[in-house]
Amino acid sequence: MPVVEAPFNLTIPRGQFVAFLGPSGCGKTTLMRMVGGLDTPSGGLILLEGASVGGPDRRRGMVFQSYSSFPWLTVEQNVLFGMKYRKDMLPAEKRERAVHYLKLVGLGAFGKSYPARISGGMRQRVAIARTLAAGSEVLLMDEPFGALDAQLREELQVELRRIQMEDAKTVIFVTHDVEEAVFLADRVIVFSPRPASIRADIDITARLGAARDLELRDSAEFFRIRTEILHMLRHAPAMGG
């Protein structure tokens, strides 16, 4: 595959919740993998607090589109695994956190189950619980709620925003759901089709405020932003090449 270049700069301040929107195949997952240190860019630089990103490390926790869990570990052991290297937590505290986050994602009763015995959406929730429990400063989430039903998705959106605000976490969140992006993020980046460039950089918090509750979704301004973005995605310039 030829190297495609469409240079852009993006600086994400600490504690900001950024959502990436863009057509399928524009390179969102690729970009996330590079931020996570799983892939190396063929050109350009990815800096974390001024230092070039090497391999993956515990400062960045990831939840990916195709999630993974260890089949030989129970659900709870999978979540505990995310805290394996946390020297600052006692085993009892780790267990407490595992139980807490499993409950949060609606899996309180499944701690002793093995991944093969639960559904795909439930495994996705295990991955979310593991990442939240690990307590990374930066969360990279690639369509994490894609496989969930509408109700649970809404609950987890509210929880994620709450956790992000409480701990001032930096989050990069990829989604195809425009409303999800507007509801969750301080800032929405809309990418053009591949090779992706930044089409729009929208300051959501300036327009909706930082506090997000479900009623906000019914507000006129929410609707206006959503429509603007949908329009932008619909009228994306044709794919080159």
Ligand SMILES: Nc1ncnc2c1ncn2[C@@H]1O[C@H](COP(=O)(O)OP(=O)(O)OP(=O)(O)O)[C@@H](O)[C@H]1O
């Ligand atoms: N700038 C780029 N240079 C080289 N290859 C790219 C670039 N952008 C995307 N690709 C390639 O395009 C393919 C699709 O990219 P990717 O999976 O990142 O898209 P996506 O935006 O996550 O799509 P989806 O929304 O469907 O998940 C991958 O094979 C990736 O390697």
Ligand SMILES: [Mg+2]
């Ligand atoms: Mg993707």
